[in-house]
Each structure stands twice: as C-alpha cells, then as structure tokens.
Amino acid sequence: xxxxxxxxxxxxxxxxxxxxxxxxxxxxxxxxxxxxxxxxxxxxxxxxxxxxxxxxxxxxxxxxxxxxxxxxxxxxxxxxxxxxxxxxxxxxxxxxxxxxxxxxxxxxxxxxxxxxxxxxxxxxxxxxxxxxxxxxxxxxxxxxxxxxxxxxxxxxxxxxxxxxxxxxxxxxxxxxxxxxxxxxxxxxxxxxxxxxxxxxxxxxxxxxxxxxxxxxxxxxxxxxxxxxxxxxxxxxxxxxxxxxxxxxxxxxxxxxxxxxxxxxxxxxxxxxxxxxxxxxxxxxxxxxxxxxxxxxxxxxxxxxxxxxxxxxxxxxxxxxxxxxxxxxxxxxxxxxxxxxxxxxxxxxxxxxxxxxxxxxxxxxxxxxxxxxxxxxxxxxxxxxxxxxxxxxxxxxxxxxxxxxxxxxxxxxxxxxxxxxxxxxxxxxxxxxxxxxxxxxxxxxxxxxxxxxxxxxxxxxxxxxxxxxxxxxxxxxxxxxxxxxxxxxxxxxxxxxxxxxxxxxxxxxxxxxxxxxxxxxxxxxxxxxxxxxxxxxxxxxxxxxxxxxxxxxxxxxxxxxxxxxxxxxxxxxxxxxxxxxxxxxxx
Amino acid sequence: xxxxxxxxxxxxxxxxxxxxxxxxxxxxxxxxxxxxxxxxxxxxxxxxxxxxxxxxxxxxxxxxxxxxxxxxxxxxxxxxxxxxxxxxxxxxxxxxxxxxxxxxxxxxxxxxxxxxxxxxxxxxxxxxxxxxxxxxxxxxxxxxxxxxxxxxxxxxxxxxxxxxxxxxxxxxxxxxxxxxxxxxxx
Numbered sequence: 001x002x003x004x005x006x007x008x009x010x011x012x013x014x015x016x017x018x019x020x021x022x023x024x025x026x027x028x029x030x031x032x033x034x035x036x037x038x039x040x041x042x043x044x045x046x047x048x049x050x051x052x053x054x055x056x057x058x059x060x061x062x063x064x065x066x067x068x069x070x071x072x073x074x075x076x077x078x079x080x081x082x083x084x085x086x087x088x089x090x091x092x093x094x095x096x097x098x099x100x101x102x103x104x105x106x107x108x109x110x111x112x113x114x115x116x117x118x119x120x121x122x123x124x125x126x127x128x129x130x131x132x133x134x135x136x137x138x139x140x141x142x143x144x145x146x147x148x149x150x151x152x153x154x155x156x157x158x159x160x161x162x163x164x165x166x167x168x169x170x171x172x173x174x175x176x177x178x179x180x181x182x183x184x185x186x187x188x189x190x191x192x193x194x195x196x197x198x199x200x201x202x203x204x205x206x207x208x209x210x211x212x213x214x215x216x217x218x219x220x221x222x223x224x225x226x227x228x229x230x231x232x233x234x235x236x237x238x239x240x241x242x243x244x245x246x247x248x249x250x251x252x253x254x255x256x257x258x259x260x261x262x263x264x265x266x267x268x269x270x271x272x273x274x275x276x277x278x279x280x281x282x283x284x285x286x287x288x289x290x291x292x293x294x295x296x297x298x299x300x301x302x303x304x305x306x307x308x309x310x311x312x313x314x315x316x317x318x319x320x321x322x323x324x325x326x327x328x329x330x331x332x333x334x335x336x337x338x339x340x341x342x343x344x345x346x347x348x349x350x351x352x353x354x355x356x357x358x359x360x361x362x363x364x365x366x367x368x369x370x371x372x373x374x375x376x377x378x379x380x381x382x383x384x385x386x387x388x389x390x391x392x393x394x395x396x397x398x399x400x401x402x403x404x405x406x407x408x409x410x411x412x413x414x415x416x417x418x419x420x421x422x423x424x425x426x427x428x429x430x431x432x433x434x435x436x437x438x439x440x441x442x443x444x445x446x447x448x449x450x451x452x453x454x455x456x457x458x459x460x461x462x463x464x465x466x467x468x469x470x471x472x473x474x475x476x477x478x479x480x481x482x483x484x485x486x487x488x489x490x491x492x493x494x495x496x497x498x499x500x501x502x503x504x505x506x507x508x509x510x511x512x513x514x515x516x517x518x519x520x521x522x523x524x525x526x527x528x529x530x531x532x533x534x535x536x537x538x539x540x541x542x543x544x545x546x547x548x549x550x551x552x553x554x555x556x557x558x559x560x561x562x563x564x565x566x567x568x569x570x571x572x573x574x575x576x577x578x579x580x581x582x583x584x585x586x
Numbered sequence: 587x588x589x590x591x592x593x594x595x596x597x598x599x600x601x602x603x604x605x606x607x608x609x610x611x612x613x614x615x616x617x618x619x620x621x622x623x624x625x626x627x628x629x630x631x632x633x634x635x636x637x638x639x640x641x642x643x644x645x646x647x648x649x650x651x652x653x654x655x656x657x658x659x660x661x662x663x664x665x666x667x668x669x670x671x672x673x674x675x676x677x678x679x680x681x682x683x684x685x686x687x688x689x690x691x692x693x694x695x696x697x698x699x700x701x702x703x704x705x706x707x708x709x710x711x712x713x714x715x716x717x718x719x720x721x722x723x724x725x726x727x728x729x730x731x732x733x734x735x736x737x738x739x740x741x742x743x744x745x746x747x748x749x750x751x752x753x754x755x756x757x758x759x760x761x762x763x764x765x766x767x768x769x770x771x772x
Contacts, residue, residue, distance in 0.1 A: 124620060125627050129671040132615070149671060183612065183674050309665035312658060 002172035007139050007162060008033035010173045011100060014143035016043040017176050018098075020071050022062065022437055023047070024055040028075025029115060030102030033167035047437060047466060050458035052079050054430035056086020056157075057456070060095045061417045061431030065392055066438045067220055069150050072099040077115030080161075081122065085424060087157045088126040092421025093243060094218055096155035098146045099127075105165040106134050119161045128156030134163065136171035144176040153186030154307040155218055186306065190323030190331060198278070198302045198319055199335045205276035206347035207354075208236045211259065211288075214243030214420065215281020215305060217413045219325035224248070224413040226329035227280065233336055235348060237355055239267035241282050243420040246410035256355065257364075260288040261556050262402040265363030265565065266355055268554075271296055272562035273354070280304045281325045284314040285421070294561035304328045363554045363567055364406055372547040373523050375400065375475045379407040379447065382473060385530045390442045391415065394431040396452030397423045399481035399552045404447040426455030429472060433459055436468040443471070443534065450476040450543075451500045460513040463539040471533055472541045474506060477548045485551045510541035519543040600656035604633065605680040606687055606757045607664065610765060612672040613639045613647040620670050621649060630655060630663050634689075634732075636754040646674065650756050677765050684760045690753040691735045696723045697746030705745050712738045723748070 005013065011034050015023060024047045027035045038046050049055040052074045059070030070090075074083050080101045090097045104113040120132045129149050131142040139162070146158040202208060210231060216223045224247045231238050231254055238248050239259040248255055257264035259271055271277070277299045282288070284303075289295045292314065301317040303310075304325060311320040321328055366376045379400075393408060394417040395401040401418055410416050417435060419427040428446040436444040446453070453474055463470050475481075483498040507517030516536050520529040520543070533540050553568035611617050618637055625632050634652040639645065653663060660678070667676045679685035693714070695705050702724075709716065709726050712734070718725035728738055732755060739750055759765065 120616060121619070124616065125623055184671050307669065309662065309669050311665070313662055316658070 025073030052082035058434030061434030213282025
C-alpha cells in the first residue's frame with residue numbers, strides 16, 4: 001500500500017520499517033527537512049555526534065556489536081567528506097552501514113553551490129554501492145535496496161545521497177517487502193561437492209589448522225557456534241585474524257592465539273608448517289601472510305569466503321568454496337559427522353606435541369616491573385578485572401591495539417570492535433559510543449593510545465550528553481608507539497615526529513567534559529584504579545601512564561616469513577631484522 | 587634468528603596475457619565510472635574500452651574491455667567486476683570463447699596523384715570503404731581485428747596519413763548461446 005508523504009518523511013519511515021532504532025548524525029543545511037521529520041517522531045532516536053567521522057565510527061561500533069545495520073545522517077559537502085574515513089573503514093572491515101547524506105537541490109548540482117561536493121563520485125570507491133536520488137519516485141526503492149545491499153553478501157557501507165528538493169517533494173512510499181533488487185543475488189550456499197572434497201582433505205590431514213577471520217563474526221552468532229562445534233569434532237588447532245577474535249573461545253585448549261605480524265609463536269609456526277589449512281572468512285591479508293612466497297609452503301589451502309574476489313587475490317588456494325560461513329560450516333559439521341573415515345590420530349597427536357613445544361616458547365612473555373606499568377600488564381589486569389562482566393572492547397590503532405588483541409582473551413563474538421583493514425586511529429572512542437548506545441547496561445571499554453584518542457576526543461561530549469558511561473583506558477606512553485617502534489627497528493632510532501608533545505592533562509580534560517578522570521602511574525595502584533573506573537557510572541578517561549620504551553612482540557618484520565618472527569627477548573638483534581627489501585613495505 | 591629455515595623463493599612470474607572481457611551492466615548513471623574507477627584504483631590496465639546500451643527495454647549496456655595482466659590478475663579483474671552491484675555478468679571472451687572480435691576505424695588520408703591511387707588500391711585490398719572524399723583527401727571506413735587495422739594504418743603512413751578514429755574492440759561469442767543477464771554469484 002502506497003502512502004503519500006515527503007521525501008524527508010520517507011527517510012524516517014524507511015528507517016523505522018528497516019528496524020532502525022538509533023541513527024548517528026550531525027545536522028546541516030542540506031538535511032534540514034530530514035531533521036524536521038526527526039523532530040516530529042519518536043520511532044528513530046537520533047544521536048548527535050561532534051564530528052561526522054565520529055558518527056560513522058559510532059555506527060560501525062553499533063553494527064559490529066549487534067549484527068544490525070548501522071545508520072548515519074550527515075549533511076552535504078563537508079558532512080559527506082568528513083564521513084569518508086569511516087566509510088572506507090567500514091568497507092575494509094565489511095561492516096554494514098547505511099549513510100544518508102544531504103545534497104544541494106537537484107537544479108544546483110554541478111554548479112559549485114555552497115556546501116556542494118560530488119558525494120557519489122567521492123564515495124564510489126569507498127562504499128559497496130551508492131545512490132544519488134534525483135527523483136522522489138526512486139527514493140523508497142533506493143532506501144530499501146541500500147539496507148539489503150549493506151547487510152547481504154559481504155556486508156559494507158552504502159551511501160544514499162538525497163538532494164534537498166527531493167526531501168521536500170511529495171511521493172508514494174512503499175514498504176520494504178514490495179521490492180526485489182533486479183540483479184543483485186549473493187550466493188550463500190557453498191558448492192556441496194567442494195565441501196565434500198574439503199572434508200576429505202581434512203580427514204587425511206596430518207598437520208591441519210583452522211585459520212578464521214571476521215567473516216565468521218559477520219555471518220552471525222550461529223556461525224561462531226558451528227565453528228566451535230566443528231573445531232571440537234575435528235580436534236584441530238585454531239588461530240584467527242585480528243578481526244575474527246571472539247568467534248572461538250580464547251580459553252579453549254585448541255586455541256593458539258592470534259596469528260600474523262603480531263601473532264603468537266605457536267599460531268605462526270603452525271601456519272607455516274601445516275599441511276591442510278582451513279581458512280574460513282579471512283582474506284589472506286598482508287598482515288597475516290608476511291612474505292608471500294614462503295607462506296605456508298607445504299599446505300593444501302581450503303578457502304571459504306562469501307566474496308569470490310577474495311579467492312586467489314593474494315594467495316593461490318587449492319579449494320575455494322564460495323558461500324556464507326554459517327551455511328558452509330553447517331554443511332561441514334554435517335558431512336564430518338556423516339563421514340566414516342577416521343582421522344590420522346597418531347599424526348594429530350604428533351602435531352599437537354609440536355604445537356606444545358612452540359607454546360612452551362611463551363612468545364607473549366615480557367619482563368614486568370615494579371616501578372613502571374608495563375602496557376601488557378595493564379591489559380592483563382584490565383582483563384582480570386572485567387572477565388566476569390558483560391564487557392565490550394573497542395580500540396584505537398597501534399601498539400595498544402595489538403596488546404589488547406594479545407592479552408585480552410575474547411570468549412564471545414561481537415565483543416571486539418577494532419579497525420583492522422584501514423587501521424583508523426580515532427576509531428575506538430566513537431565506536432565505544434555506538435556500542436554503549438546499543439548495550440546501555442554493559443561495560444564498554446575503549447583500549448586507547450594517547451595519540452589515537454586525541455583524534456576523535458570531541459566525542460566525549462556525545463558520551464556525556466547521552467549519559468553513556470564508556471571507559472577510555474589510555475595506555476599513555478607519550479609516543480605514537482607503533483611509529484616509534486618501527487623507527488627504532490627500521491630507521492636507526494631517529495624518532496622523527498613520533499613523540500606526542502604537549503599532551504593535555506587527561507584527568508583535567510575529563511573533568512572539562514564533566515566526565516571522570518583517573519590517573520595511574522604505579523603497577524601497585526593499578527588494580528584499585530581499574531576497580532574505581534568500573535564502579536563509576538559515568539564516562540571515564542583513565543590515564544594509564546606506561547613504560548615509554550616497550551615494544552610490541554612477537555613481530556614478523558615486513559618482508560619476512562612466519563618462521564622468521566622476532567621475539568621480545570631477542571629484541572637486541574633488531575637492527576638487521578629487516579632487509580632492505582622489507583624496508584619499503586608498510 | 588638462528589633457527590630459521592630457508593625456503594627458496596617460489597617462482598611467481600607469470601606470463602602477461604591480453605584478455606577481452608564482455609560485461610553486461612545496468613545502464614544507470616555512474617556505472618562506467620565504477621568500472622573505470624575499479625581499473626585505475628586497483629592498478630589494472632585498460633587497452634580498449636567500448637560501451638553502448640544494447641537492450642533498451644531492460645536498460646542493459648554491454649561494456650567490452652581489453653585488458654592485460656597475469657592469469658591471476660585477470661581472474662581478480664573478473665571477480666572484482668562481478669562484485670560491483672550494477673554488473674550482471676562478466677564473460678572472459680579469451681578463455682570462455684570462441685569469440686569474434688572486431689574494431690571499426692575511420693582513417694583520414696591526404697595526398698595527390700599517385701598517392702591517391704595507391705591509397706585506393708590498398709583500401710580495396712583491405713576492404714575499406716571510402717566514406718568521405720575531397721580532391722585531396724579520403725576518409726576510409728575499415729572494420730576487422732585490431733591488427734588488421736594496425737597494418738592498414740601502417741601502410742597509410744607514407745601515403746599521407748592524417749589521423750584515425752577507432753571505436754575500440756567489440757566482441758561476441760560464437761554459436762547460438764547468448765551471454766544473457768544471468769544472476770551474479772555475489
């Protein structure tokens with residue numbers, strides 16, 4: 001049934017029909033009609049951010065912690081360009097978003113009008129799809145299709161650019177179920193013959209390994225559940241990418257920890273030496289593979305991915321299976337149970353013995369101190385203090401992010417929000433705002449670095465305004481730590497511009513925002529300070545002053561293979577760790 | 587670092603090949619920009635590109651792209667194209683063939699006397715038609731595979747070649763089956 005209404009009202013109606021409860025945004029000239037429509041209703045709650053980038057990251061945090069589509073509303077021109085970083089971030093990490101941007105009236109498009117920019121042109125490479133709606137009759141379809149495209153297949157951000165005259169224009173609104181996209185049909189079921197072959201390969205594996213990624217989390221809780229079942233059934237070891245943490249229980253003995261550039265010794269060596277690799281929902285990113293020509297050289301590779309363009313992009317695989325992780329895992333579990341062949345028990349036992357030897361190397365070990373807080377220790381204490389709570393973690397980007405991934409043991413999916421693909425400093429604080437909005441009763445902590453968090457610090461205002469008791473746990477080493485680490489390893493210790501000079505007093509800064517500031521400088525005070533932070537029912541900035549010189553290990557230097565990783569206690573030999581060839585890589 | 591094992595670097599150099607891709611797309615604003623942006627953004631080559639609406643009722647256009655790369659890159663290009671929402675299907679004419687490829691060119695030649703006669707004789711041999719003539723020039727229309735057009739231009743150079751306009755390659759598969767706007771895998 002068609003209902004007559006204005007374009008602006010259609011936007012709100014469509015959001016409500018798509019089940020949207022919160023939208024993150026910032027008003028401006030070209031979206032005023034939509035803001036007027038927001039004023040007149042209570043179905044969709046608007047969250048006012050302090051910068052459009054913050055709106056997109058908040059929506060990302062919201063989406064990743066709930067499995068729903070995150071929604072953003074920004075104005076034309078600078079509103080849209082400020083959203084670009086968040087859009088690119090969401091594209092890299094496959095986060096479903098619908099971002100509505102205002103545009104100058106259709107008759108002014110192309111005239112360099114005030115606050116005009118070519119939004120669809122600018123966002124074309126950083127969205128899964130985008131629309132410029134130049135006719136009111138196209139608006140309902142565009143809005144509903146945007147949600148469908150954002151959440152189906154490999155999820156991603158979709159922009160709907162709506163000129164102001166279209167927001168004022170009257171037209172007929174249709175409900176979502178009255179549309180079907182004309183060509184877009186993502187394939188979710190995997191090819192059953194290929195899955196059978198995969199099970200066959202797994203049955204005969206002597207040194208198998210599961211390598212899982214963000215695709216399992218994106219596929220929904222059912223995928224994580226099935227993954228756990230399959231791992232249990234097979235008895236194989238499992239590792240995961242940064243994005244995939246939480247899909248499998250970190251407390252499980254079959255868990256090897258994260259792999260890749262800052263992954264554990266056992267995960268990377270197992271990856272290097274495995275004979276059957278079962279990659280599920282991961283994409284062989286360069287942070288994972290290291291040097292490509294010596295990446296898992298003796299292995300048969302099974303690759304389950306919903307996106308055909310992920311197959312054979314970086315690494316040639318032997319058995320690609322196109323499909324949604326949950327569907328393929330369901331088939332795998334069923335076929336494994338039905339299969340009569342028994343796995344090579346002796347070989348598996350030997351494999352586990354080898355893995356235990358690697359584990360015994362204790363690659364995450366660090367030298368603790370009574371004088372200075374070691375950043376690793378801070379994360380460990382934070383984990384101990386929060387592990388029995390309903391906790392969600394977001395991060396910024398850098399050393400603290402890697403330490404969080406290494407030392408915070410995630411047991412459930414959707415609890416870990418981090419910027420993996422794009423590596424966006426400033427992601428964590430606004431993401432925490434989004435997560436807390438979706439989970440008002442939960443404990444939401446942004447594990448941050450002092451440099452990153454200053455990039456989006458203004459969102460503290462948002463947190464205070466909406467009474468979101470997020471905790472900003474800053475590992476403050478007064479350096480852009482990862483930059484400093486690379487300069488130490490690669491550039492002869494010439495710390496060019498990586499010292500974060502003239503830092504604010506974070507305690508006073510918190511107070512200036514009407515939030516709570518806590519500073520901790522001694523290891524002995526840490527537990528008490530963390531307890532205090534958790535107890536406060538207000539936003540908190542926790543300034544954890546840590547050792548300035550700590551480096552993040554283990555580390556696979558650029559251009560090296562998995563079996564050439566650097567360990568913390570071998571850190572003295574770092575000068576020649578990276579080859580000339582490796583230096584040009586990122 | 588003494589425990590490292592050394593694995594010899596695998597040879598990864600693959601042959602560079604030229605492939606012709608036929609892409610059926612929704613004829614909507616910006617669709618060509620999506621395709622071209624994908625090629626420039628990911629560092630792929632475009633040697634030739636033609637586009638025109640081919641099914642007016644359904645608003646479907648056919649884009650024919652000639653590109654170069656290793657087999658792994660060509661496969662990537664194909665998958666990356668298939669990923670774009672308004673793209674219906676991608677056919678690699680070079681692999682999924684057999685297919686026919688043609689190009690049209692209009693070649694302007696200027697000259698007098700014996701050069702004019704020679705130009706006409708060569709045009710006849712290449713089955714090129716005269717579509718414009720003045721007392722001192724011709725414009726020839728020639729169709730064929732790209733290398734035929736290349737050699738025709740090569741022959742016209744000493745005779746008085748002025749300029750050429752080329753359509754770029756179009757291609758279609760042989761046999762009774764059409765490419766059709768099939769549902770895409772993603």
